[in-house]
Amino acid sequence: MARGSRSSLRRRERRTVIETKTAGLGARDALDMADALxxxxxxxxxxxxxxxxxxxxDFFGQLAMGRG
Known part of the structure; x- marks a missing residue:
């Protein structure tokens, strides 16, 4: 399977999701990460x-309050 293939990208995104859920990112940090994609x-x-x-x-509450 090619490195840049769609399924490879999806696996990499999913790994990112799993790793960052345990890291406890705030809403703003997660949105910055999504913007980079x-x-x-x-x-x-x-x-x-x-x-x-x-x-x-909770997500939009953090963004509205400027936290995260």
């Missing part, structure tokens, strides 16, 4: 929520 806005927010391990309300 150059995802569309909706996908970036969904990815950042998944990576941070926060639910929808």
């Amino acid at each position: 150059d995802l569309p806005d909706g996908a970036a927010f969904a990815y950042a929520m998944e990576v941070s391990g926060l639910d929808h309300d």
Whole structure:
């Protein structure tokens, strides 16, 4: 399988998700990480929520309060 193949990228993203969930990233850090992947806005927010391990309300609550 090629290094840049779609499935290879998905595996690498999934590993990132698993590793960062245990690291306890805040909402802002997770969103910065998602922005670095150059995802569309909706996908970036969904990815950042998944990576941070926060639910929808907690994630946007942290962003609104400027925490994370």
